[in-house]
Amino acid sequence: MSDAAFLTDFHEVALIGATASGGVDRQAATPEDRRTREWFREFAERRGWEHRVDAIGNQFALIEFVPDAPYLLLGSHLDSQPLGGRFDGAYGVIAALHAADRIQRRAEEGPRPDRNLAVVNWFNEEGSRFAPSIMGSSVFAGIMDETEMLGTTDLDGVSVAEALEAIGYRGEGSRPTLAGYAEIHIEQGRILEREGIDLGAVDFSWYTQKLDIEIHGEQSHTGATAMADRRDALVGAARLILKVREVVAEFEPETLVSSVGRFTHEPNSPIVVPRHARLVADLRSVSKDTVLAARARLLEEIERVAAEEDLEITATDFDVRDHQRFPEAGVALVEQTAADLGLSVRRIRTMAGHDSIAMNRITPSLMIFIPSVDGVSHCEREFTRDADMLNGLAALSEVAWRMLQGALDRVEAEAAR
Amino acid sequence: MSDAAFLTDFHEVALIGATASGGVDRQAATPEDRRTREWFREFAERRGWEHRVDAIGNQFALIEFVPDAPYLLLGSHLDSQPLGGRFDGAYGVIAALHAADRIQRRAEEGPRPDRNLAVVNWFNEEGSRFAPSIMGSSVFAGIMDETEMLGTTDLDGVSVAEALEAIGYRGEGSRPTLAGYAEIHIEQGRILEREGIDLGAVDFSWYTQKLDIEIHGEQSHTGATAMADRRDALVGAARLILKVREVVAEFEPETLVSSVGRFTHEPNSPIVVPRHARLVADLRSVSKDTVLAARARLLEEIERVAAEEDLEITATDFDVRDHQRFPEAGVALVEQTAADLGLSVRRIRTMAGHDSIAMNRITPSLMIFIPSVDGVSHCEREFTRDADMLNGLAALSEVAWRMLQGALDRVEAEAAR
Numbered sequence: 001m002s003d004a005a006f007l008t009d010f011h012e013v014a015l016i017g018a019t020a021s022g023g024v025d026r027q028a029a030t031p032e033d034r035r036t037r038e039w040f041r042e043f044a045e046r047r048g049w050e051h052r053v054d055a056i057g058n059q060f061a062l063i064e065f066v067p068d069a070p071y072l073l074l075g076s077h078l079d080s081q082p083l084g085g086r087f088d089g090a091y092g093v094i095a096a097l098h099a100a101d102r103i104q105r106r107a108e109e110g111p112r113p114d115r116n117l118a119v120v121n122w123f124n125e126e127g128s129r130f131a132p133s134i135m136g137s138s139v140f141a142g143i144m145d146e147t148e149m150l151g152t153t154d155l156d157g158v159s160v161a162e163a164l165e166a167i168g169y170r171g172e173g174s175r176p177t178l179a180g181y182a183e184i185h186i187e188q189g190r191i192l193e194r195e196g197i198d199l200g201a202v203d204f205s206w207y208t209q210k211l212d213i214e215i216h217g218e219q220s221h222t223g224a225t226a227m228a229d230r231r232d233a234l235v236g237a238a239r240l241i242l243k244v245r246e247v248v249a250e251f252e253p254e255t256l257v258s259s260v261g262r263f264t265h266e267p268n269s270p271i272v273v274p275r276h277a278r279l280v281a282d283l284r285s286v287s288k289d290t291v292l293a294a295r296a297r298l299l300e301e302i303e304r305v306a307a308e309e310d311l312e313i314t315a316t317d318f319d320v321r322d323h324q325r326f327p328e329a330g331v332a333l334v335e336q337t338a339a340d341l342g343l344s345v346r347r348i349r350t351m352a353g354h355d356s357i358a359m360n361r362i363t364p365s366l367m368i369f370i371p372s373v374d375g376v377s378h379c380e381r382e383f384t385r386d387a388d389m390l391n392g393l394a395a396l397s398e399v400a401w402r403m404l405q406g407a408l409d410r411v412e413a414e415a416a417r
Numbered sequence: 418m419s420d421a422a423f424l425t426d427f428h429e430v431a432l433i434g435a436t437a438s439g440g441v442d443r444q445a446a447t448p449e450d451r452r453t454r455e456w457f458r459e460f461a462e463r464r465g466w467e468h469r470v471d472a473i474g475n476q477f478a479l480i481e482f483v484p485d486a487p488y489l490l491l492g493s494h495l496d497s498q499p500l501g502g503r504f505d506g507a508y509g510v511i512a513a514l515h516a517a518d519r520i521q522r523r524a525e526e527g528p529r530p531d532r533n534l535a536v537v538n539w540f541n542e543e544g545s546r547f548a549p550s551i552m553g554s555s556v557f558a559g560i561m562d563e564t565e566m567l568g569t570t571d572l573d574g575v576s577v578a579e580a581l582e583a584i585g586y587r588g589e590g591s592r593p594t595l596a597g598y599a600e601i602h603i604e605q606g607r608i609l610e611r612e613g614i615d616l617g618a619v620d621f622s623w624y625t626q627k628l629d630i631e632i633h634g635e636q637s638h639t640g641a642t643a644m645a646d647r648r649d650a651l652v653g654a655a656r657l658i659l660k661v662r663e664v665v666a667e668f669e670p671e672t673l674v675s676s677v678g679r680f681t682h683e684p685n686s687p688i689v690v691p692r693h694a695r696l697v698a699d700l701r702s703v704s705k706d707t708v709l710a711a712r713a714r715l716l717e718e719i720e721r722v723a724a725e726e727d728l729e730i731t732a733t734d735f736d737v738r739d740h741q742r743f744p745e746a747g748v749a750l751v752e753q754t755a756a757d758l759g760l761s762v763r764r765i766r767t768m769a770g771h772d773s774i775a776m777n778r779i780t781p782s783l784m785i786f787i788p789s790v791d792g793v794s795h796c797e798r799e800f801t802r803d804a805d806m807l808n809g810l811a812a813l814s815e816v817a818w819r820m821l822q823g824a825l826d827r828v829e830a831e832a833a834r
Contacts, residue, residue, distance in 0.1 A: 082684040083636055083692070128686040188641035208640065210687065219500055219796040222676045222699045223625065224605035224769040227665055229792055234677055238658035241651060248644055259639045260651055262687040267499040269545040270627065270679040270697045271769075272795045275500070280687045282639045352641040352688075375646055378638035378689045 003390050006098045010389065013039055013078070013094060014086035023380025024090075026080040028124035028135075029057065029163035036078040036090070037169055040121050043097050047104070053171025056139040056146055057123035057164045061097065062176060063104055065113045070179035072403050073363075074099060074396065075120030076355060077136070081128050085382025087186045087372075091389060093121050095184050099397040106401065113404035115179045122355045123164075129154045130163075132319055137355035140175060141362045180403050181359040182330075184368040184396045186384050188352050190375030198391045200348035200369030201334035202326055205357050207288040209320040211281045211298065213240060216312040219267065219275035230273050234265050236311045237277035243301040244281045247294050256285040256294055257351060284351055288323060324357045330366030333407050337398045343391055352377075364408045368395055420807050423515045427806065430456055430495070430511060431503035440797030441507075443497040445541035445552075446474065446580035453495040453507070454586055457538050460514050464521070470588025473563055474540035474581045475553040478514065479593060480521055482530045487596035489820050490780075491516060491813065492537030493772060494553075498545050502799025504603045504789075508806060510538050512601050516814040523818065530821035532596045539772045540581075546571045547580075549736055554772035557592060558779045597820050598776040599747075601785040601813045603801050605769050607792030615808045617765035617786030618751035619743055622774050624705040626737040628698040628715065630657060633729040636684065636692035647690050651682050653728045654694035660718040661698045664711050673702040673711055674768060701768055705740060741774045747783030750824050754815045760808055769794075781825045785812055 016039065017024045017032030026032040037059055044051045044061030052060045062071065076092025096119045107113055122140075127133025130152050138144040150161040164170035187193075192200055217233035241260045248258045258281060265277035281298065285291045299315060306313040331347060338345035348369055350357075356367040370392040373383040399407075433456065434441045434449030443449040454476055461468045461478035469477045479488065493509025513536045524530055539557075544550025547569050555561040567578040581587035604610075609617055634650035658677045665675045675698060682694035698715065702708045716732060723730040748764060755762035765786055767774075773784040787809040790800040816824075 081636075081686060081689055126686075127688065128684065131687065133688060188638050190643065190646070206640075218793070218798075219498075220793050221605050221769060221795040222678045223623070223674060223701045224767075224792075224794055225674070226607065226671060226792060227662070227674055228670075229607070230676070232662075232676060234658060234680060235662060238655035241655035242659070245644070245649075245652060253645075254643060257640060257642070257644055259647070259649060259690055261639045261689045261691060262685055263651060263682065263691075264685070265680065267545065268679055268681070269498060269543075270548065271544065271550060271699060272498055272678045273676055274678060274680075275796070282688060284640045350641075352638060375641075375643060376635070376637050377641055379636040379692070381635075 006094065006390070006393055007386055010091065010094050013090055017080070019083055019380055021380040023083050023382065024080045024086045025082055025084065026078065027082060027129040028079045028126065029160065029167050031167065033079050034167035034169065037121065040078065040093065047101065052173035053169055054173050054175050055171060056136050056149060057169045057171065058136040058140060059121040059169065060118050060173065060176060062116065062118045063100060064116050065107060066116060069115045071116040071118040071176040072179050072400060073118050073120055073176065073181045074400055075122060076183050076185060077122040077125035079124055079126050081126050081378045083380055084378055085380065087382055087384050088188065088377055089125055091384065092183055092185050095393045095396050098393055099400050102397045103401055103404065115404060117404060118176050125355055130160050134353050134355055134358055137358040141358045143358055143361060178363040180408050181356060181363050181365040182396065182400055182403060183354060183356040184370065184392050185354060186372045186377065187369040188372050188375065188377035190372065191348060192369060192371040193373060193375065195346065197346050198343040198388065199334065199338050199345040199395055201331045201345055202350050202367035202369060203331050203347045204323050204325040204349055206284045206286055206349055206351045207291045207323050208284040208353065209291055209295065210318050211283070211295065212316045212318055213279050213281060213302065214314045215277040217275055220273045222271045222273050225273060231310045232273045233277040233311060234274040236305055236309045236313065237263065237265060237279055239305045240279065240302065243298065247297045247301065250297065251290055251294065255287065256290050258283045258294065286349055321353060324360050326360055326366055327364050327408065329408055330364060333402060334366060334368055334399060337395055337402065341394055341398060343395060366399065368392060368399070423511065423807070423810055424803055426515070427508065427511050430507055436500055436797055438797040440500050440799070441497045441503045442499055442501065443495065444499060444546040445496045445543065446577065446584050448584065450496050451584035451586065454538065457495065457510065464518065469590035470586055471590050471592050472588060473553050473556045473566060474586045474588065475557060476538040476586065477535050477590070477593060479533065479535045480517060481533050482524060483533060486532045488533045488535040488593040489596050489817060490535050490537055490593065490598045491817055492539065493600050493602060494539045494542035496541055496543050498543050498795045500797055501795055502797065504799055504801050505605065505794055506542055508801065509600055509602050512810045512813050515810055516817050519814045520818055520821065528822070532821060534821060535593050542772055547577050551770050551772055551775055554775040558775045560775055560778060595780040597825050598773060598780050598782040599813065599817055599820060600771065600773040601787065601809050602771060603789045603794065604786040605789050605792070605794035607789065608765060609786060609788040610790060610792065612763065614763050615760040615805065616751065616755050616762040616812055618748045618762055619767050619784035619786060620748050620764045621740050621742040621766055623701045623703055623766055623768045624708045624740050625701040625770065626708055626712065627735050628700070628712065629733045629735050630696050630698060630719065631731050632694040634692055637690045639688045639690050642690060648727045649690045650694040650728060651691040653722055653726045653730065654680065654682060654696055656722045657696065657719065660715065660722070664714045664718065667714065668707055668711065672704065673707050675700045675711065703766055738770060741777050743777055743783055744781050744825065746825055747781060750819060751783060751785055751816060754812055754819065758811055758815060760812060783816070785809060785816070
């Protein structure tokens with residue numbers, strides 16, 4: 001398929017759940033998510049590819065070259081954050097479908113691959129409606145428990161199982177046996193743009209962890225309670241939200257990011273001093289030691305705020321994700337392919353979590369980045385130029401072709417040892 | 418009725434909507450609110466008093482001594498904050514019912530009053546489910562528009578009219594013509610307790626106003642966005658929450674209180690930098706000038722935070738409530754009555770809003786406080802001793818008796834001039 005056909009498809013999918021300012025709102029297992037799934041299914045069925053959905057709602061399009069051989073899997077996710085961007089995830093799925101289409105045509109002329117090819121749209125990568133994020137690929141990889149995830153509920157009490165039933169995407173399909181995984185994604189940072197480089201070959205992921213912080217104060221009358229008598233959970237929370245940023249500023253620039261995105265408090269009445277607040281601090285760094293040092297500093301500050309404000313504050317570690325290193329052979333394959341295609345490339349780390357990180361636990365995986373304008377993501381003005389998307393598509397198509405020819409077999413052999 | 422009968426009734430009503438830690442949860446027009454209304458109705462009907470509900474859900478028990486004469490009204494409210502205390506409001510209604518019962522018996526022995534007596538349970542004083550607070554009495558007083566208030570909705574989109582229908586308390590009863598109003602309430606501060614005084618004669622209310630603050634930033638990825646590129650609405654909100662407290666600290670102790678109780682933000686996802694936040698800052702002072710000075714300081718700080726954080730922030734004044742002075746004759750009546758009963762008394766201001774402040778706009782009104790342990794209110798550990806409640810009941814009964822004999826007629830004559 002032509003570059004024009006890819007761009008037409010990309011911009012068509014961006015209309016599903018489109019928001020007023022150019023973004024999309026397609027949270028997992030919503031009607032908008034269903035519509036992107038219908039589009040994916042039609043893309044596959046129009047080409048005679050097998051379409052299959054597994055029990056956690058992962059959606060597969062399968063092309064069989066060799067009966068019973070394992071599959072090279074390409075993909076990403078079509079779900080989005082609320083008022084998210086139209087590139088995050090969707091670009092990777094649509095590029096994977098078009099790469100698969102190109103590879104199928106190329107295989108007709110030979111050499112015929114000795115393994116099969118599939119494209120995946122992973123369920124709930126974003127984790128905004130149902131926590132945690134990266135759910136579908138993590139269940140596939142055996143890192144998260146399927147039954148537990150199906151029982152996870154959104155803020156309205158609807159479970160993953162119910163939501164998938166409601167959109168008709170709670171499947172029973174078997175999961176393909178894999179021979180490798182490749183994913184392409186926008187960078188969501190500004191390194192490639194700043195350096196004017198076409199592609200990033202992701203070598204490892206940042207170390208990340210979250211802290212679930214609960215603050216217990218005492219409810220009282222906002223008007224009638226003397227200032228000195230208050231034990232205001234919201235004031236404690238406000239101090240910690242700022243502490244999170246101050247602690248980050250103590251480290252080298254661009255080595256650590258952190259912020260608070262989830263935050264609730266009670267009773268949320270205009271004339272009541274809040275009794276309880278809960279917030280999630282997200283810590284990520286290129287270095288595990290930096291995250292651990294920042295976490296220790298935050299715990300010190302939590303203790304100080306608790307003492308000074310007469311509050312009880314607890315902090316619980318969760319969602320700890322160690323560095324994941326992608327196989328060196330895959331990184332080198334991306335570099336070599338870029339050079340052969342005349343594209344510039346550099347090694348890069350990922351600060352965000354991705355499905356590829358889950359997949360890398362069970363099969364040789366690689367990840368490619370393309371530039372993000374201004375480095376912004378998870379927002380409506382997230383943007384990547386068409387030319388950059390087409391470079392990425394060319395690179396993914398060629399990398400996947402070479403993987404089908406056995407380019408990463410050495411890695412598989414190493415992993416098997 | 419005896420003191421024991423009052424205490425029995427008070428502690429019985431405290432079981433309606435009782436919470437685990439000794440408070441009550443009886444927000445306006447909920448099933449719990451309905452149950453306290455049934456109790457009120459039964460109290461009236463058992464004594465042959467007329468029971469009447471008006472269009473905004475205010476509930477009246479009426480005792481007619483003289484056909485067509487105006488009514489002295491006693492009362493407060495039976496609704497509560499979520500996880501509120503069992504004294505705030507409820508004490509005033511139950512004391513008013515028992516005072517009315519005592520007065521009715523006393524009137525049988527003469528002298529017979531030349532006006533009538535009624536007790537009221539005002540609708541939605543608390544304003545936690547339906548804003549604004551002090552709704553029922555303000556509609557009665559013509560300060561708030563009845564149709565507009567009936568259309569006000571809670572966070573689930575249920576209107577006041579629908580909620581009142583649902584509990585069977587959207588009435589059609591006419592509103593009694595008034596000859597005066599008296600209310601007794603817990604102090605919700607610690608002045609009476611600290612000074613060991615039995616009663617407060619409220620002379621005026623604090624000046625109060627709220628600021629509705631909206632913060633617009635930009636949504637982005639918590640993990641992948643460089644710290645310098647963020648326009649974090651939650652960080653801006655956290656700074657303002659703390660600024661509210663810092664500004665208060667610039668003034669003399671106990672002359673100004675303020676805090677943030679209502680606060681929301683979007684999109685509230687663990688891995689998204691929030692784009693929008695909204696908060697209500699509540700400013701109250703014994704002096705109007707102090708509130709205006711604090712408001713001006715807050716607006717300066719808002720401008721500073723907006724500039725430093727690259728946010729758009731707007732602040733809108735609302736719920737501005739000027740000082741209300743209660744008639745001097747009423748304050749003096751409370752002081753004289755206390756002296757005659759052997760109770761200690763001092764003049765006191767109210768920091769909180771009360772139904773009496775709305776009623777004072779249309780009829781000569783007075784307000785009596787009794788001590789609050791530790792000064793805490795709007796919380797489950799709000800507490801007042803039985804002995805203090807009984808002192809208050811004695812004072813209210815005697816004050817109301819004297820009002821029925823014309824003790825405040827001079828005030829009415831003055832108001833009419």
